[in-house]
Amino acid sequence: MSRLVPWLLLPLLACVLALTPGPQMSATEAGRQASFVPELEPYYAQPTVEASAEYDAASDAWHVTLVEEASGTEVAWLTVDDDTGDVSGVEVSPEADELTYPELGEGDATKLASAQPEVQEVLAEHDSHRTEAEFEDGEWTVHYWVGEGEDESEVARVGIDDGTMAINYAHVGEQVHWQLARGDPGAYGKHANYWWVWGPMALVFALAFWRTDRLYSLRNLDILVMLSFLVSHSYFREGITYEAVLLWYPPLIYLFFRTLLVGFGIGERVEQTSSFPTWLITLLAVVAGGFVIGLNLDSRVIDVGYAGVAGADLVLEGVHPYGNMPDDVRSGDTYGPLNYLLYVPAVLALGFSGEWDYLPAAHAVTIFAFVAGAVALLAAGWRYSGPRVGAALFLAWAVFPYTLYSTNNNTNDVLVAAVMAIGLALATSPVARGAAVAAGFAIKLYPIILVPLWMFYEDVRRGPLVKFVLGGAAVTAGSFWILLLGGNFLENVRLFYERTLAFQGERVTPWTIFVQMPETQFLQSPLIAAVILLGFLFGAFPRLRTVRRLAALSAALVIGFQLTMSYWFYAYITWFLPFLFLALLPATNEKTALDGKTGLSSRDGLRQEAEETNDAT
Numbered sequence: 001m002s003r004l005v006p007w008l009l010l011p012l013l014a015c016v017l018a019l020t021p022g023p024q025m026s027a028t029e030a031g032r033q034a035s036f037v038p039e040l041e042p043y044y045a046q047p048t049v050e051a052s053a054e055y056d057a058a059s060d061a062w063h064v065t066l067v068e069e070a071s072g073t074e075v076a077w078l079t080v081d082d083d084t085g086d087v088s089g090v091e092v093s094p095e096a097d098e099l100t101y102p103e104l105g106e107g108d109a110t111k112l113a114s115a116q117p118e119v120q121e122v123l124a125e126h127d128s129h130r131t132e133a134e135f136e137d138g139e140w141t142v143h144y145w146v147g148e149g150e151d152e153s154e155v156a157r158v159g160i161d162d163g164t165m166a167i168n169y170a171h172v173g174e175q176v177h178w179q180l181a182r183g184d185p186g187a188y189g190k191h192a193n194y195w196w197v198w199g200p201m202a203l204v205f206a207l208a209f210w211r212t213d214r215l216y217s218l219r220n221l222d223i224l225v226m227l228s229f230l231v232s233h234s235y236f237r238e239g240i241t242y243e244a245v246l247l248w249y250p251p252l253i254y255l256f257f258r259t260l261l262v263g264f265g266i267g268e269r270v271e272q273t274s275s276f277p278t279w280l281i282t283l284l285a286v287v288a289g290g291f292v293i294g295l296n297l298d299s300r301v302i303d304v305g306y307a308g309v310a311g312a313d314l315v316l317e318g319v320h321p322y323g324n325m326p327d328d329v330r331s332g333d334t335y336g337p338l339n340y341l342l343y344v345p346a347v348l349a350l351g352f353s354g355e356w357d358y359l360p361a362a363h364a365v366t367i368f369a370f371v372a373g374a375v376a377l378l379a380a381g382w383r384y385s386g387p388r389v390g391a392a393l394f395l396a397w398a399v400f401p402y403t404l405y406s407t408n409n410n411t412n413d414v415l416v417a418a419v420m421a422i423g424l425a426l427a428t429s430p431v432a433r434g435a436a437v438a439a440g441f442a443i444k445l446y447p448i449i450l451v452p453l454w455m456f457y458e459d460v461r462r463g464p465l466v467k468f469v470l471g472g473a474a475v476t477a478g479s480f481w482i483l484l485l486g487g488n489f490l491e492n493v494r495l496f497y498e499r500t501l502a503f504q505g506e507r508v509t510p511w512t513i514f515v516q517m518p519e520t521q522f523l524q525s526p527l528i529a530a531v532i533l534l535g536f537l538f539g540a541f542p543r544l545r546t547v548r549r550l551a552a553l554s555a556a557l558v559i560g561f562q563l564t565m566s567y568w569f570y571a572y573i574t575w576f577l578p579f580l581f582l583a584l585l586p587a588t589n590e591k592t593a594l595d596g597k598t599g600l601s602s603r604d605g606l607r608q609e610a611e612e613t614n615d616a617t
Helices: 002-019 027-036 038-044 106-114 117-123 195-209 218-227 229-237 241-247 249-263 278-296 303-316 337-341 344-350 360-385 387-399 401-409 413-425 430-444 446-455 462-484 489-506 518-537 547-563 570-575 577-584 602-616
Strands: 049-056 061-068 073-081 087-092 130-136 139-146 153-161 167-172
Touching: 027 038, 027 049, 027 061, 027 073, 027 087, 038 049, 038 061, 038 073, 038 087, 106 117, 106 130, 106 139, 106 153, 106 167, 117 139, 117 153, 117 167, 195 218, 195 278, 195 387, 195 401, 218 229, 218 249, 218 577, 229 241, 229 570, 241 249, 249 547, 249 577, 278 360, 278 387, 278 401, 303 337, 303 344, 303 360, 337 430, 337 462, 344 360, 360 387, 360 401, 360 413, 360 577, 387 401, 387 577, 401 413, 401 570, 413 430, 413 446, 413 547, 413 570, 413 577, 430 446, 430 462, 446 462, 446 518, 446 547, 462 489, 518 547, 547 570, 547 577, 570 577
Parallel strands: none
Antiparallel strands: 049 061, 061 073, 073 087, 130 139, 139 153, 153 167
16 A cells, blocks of 8 residues: 555645746747847847846746857846746846947858858868857858867868958868968068069079070079979969979979989089179179068068067077967977077167067068078189179079068078078088088078088098087087076976977978878888988098089988978078079089089099099090
8 A cells, every 4th residue: 555655646746736836938938028128129139149048936037138149248137027028127238338249140150151162162071060150350250160079170260251241261171270371462471472573583593594505404404493383382372282282392302313413423514604794693683682681671570580589589588498489479499599599689789579560680680691691602602613603693592582482481491591501601611511500400400411411521530520520519509508598407408309309300280292192101201211311321422522512412411301391381492592502503614613622632632633534534
């Protein structure tokens, strides 16, 4: 009988529950009552204002809140009687009339974004997705996400003008996370992106060094290949990443093998430096140099230049840059310490506002580096082959489109290129070679690959080797002392490694063939090992050395390194320009120090004389 009691009580319990007070209307119905309040109608009518209601059993009433969804701001509050629907306690937020209310709702913005062909194309590749929309400063941003958990990634992002409903941008794929991939007009290099600027410069470069007497010549092929980076760059400027990446590899591969062969004396004969008279070469060089400097004064400073200035400011405050950079350039500490030290004089002279503004110090360093590179190449050409070749190398540096591109971005690429050009001008001095390679490493890291080649440029004798090491050690000590800032030197060394070499080694970017064509990824590690091995082999071979061959093998190593990198950018072309120009442009029809015995060991000089005698015989 006791077991039947609960079942007998169920009907009685149901009757009690039926008599218990409860909400007569739904939350939606309660929220809709706000639309009938005249003073709330202007707010309720806004597309992004939504009403949420919560039932209070004690008072048998609904507490309704109007919220502007885009900003999350509460606009108004009211109470709705559940039985009668009467509204009371209406209160409007003081912020209600200060808000900017979008013309479009979240749903409208999402519909417009989803109608874009590029968005539809990328979403068609996935089974499902989710969207998020946010409003700020008159623009809706709609995000599209695919995957789940840690595998979730944003595959598309669309910006919509709230007032006109115009699509401001539609980024898909790499464009979502990489501004470099978006093809924003003038975002990188400003004036250097306009054909009426780079076009005449490329034409002057081609005409100055073109062989008019022999159309089908190796020289003319070299010129065409050097300028063919412009083809890849045209896709980059349109935000077409795949074609841009693949098309910069053919000229890099050609120039790698071309300079590699020249380094071993194959194909190094050059019939003429230029068809222009020396006075015209000099005039064009000066005009082009002034033109580049003038454009720089109206250019933008990208994150690399900003990092140089911010790092210099930290050093002046007694703080090393590694792990201490401003939030808006957090990864700007991926360079060597000399990079930041070289900005110190400019920051002292021109100041730093602490903001990413015009940054006059960055412009000053860029202009100084451009002029230093021009003077170094002028000196190198003059010293090894005479004033005509010096003027020609000056012109090549000043008028080549990618010198302008690098300077107009105000990166440290032109800075490290200038240092290596100075090293070439002083290549016959082991102290200068050691100092140049160390300085290049202390700025941009990659020149360390040149150490064996530049160390053993002369015969393996104690004197030159010691001088090379002393020159490198002096620059290294003068650069890396900043790791003493903060007190814990060993911890700072570890931090330097993690923020520079380790960061670059682990970096995954779309700016490499190994990402654009994943099937080639297995080749990257073996190719890196091969380039490092080449660096050591060049220290021993070829035994017959000239300044031209030193420049050629240096270009081959730098280009080989770039071919294996996980990140490449057009400003990196300047890394090998000094080497390339000195190796391929000066004529060889007259024996000069560029191709002669200057800078050679006595044994190599005797061998060269013997070879020349045998050739004559």
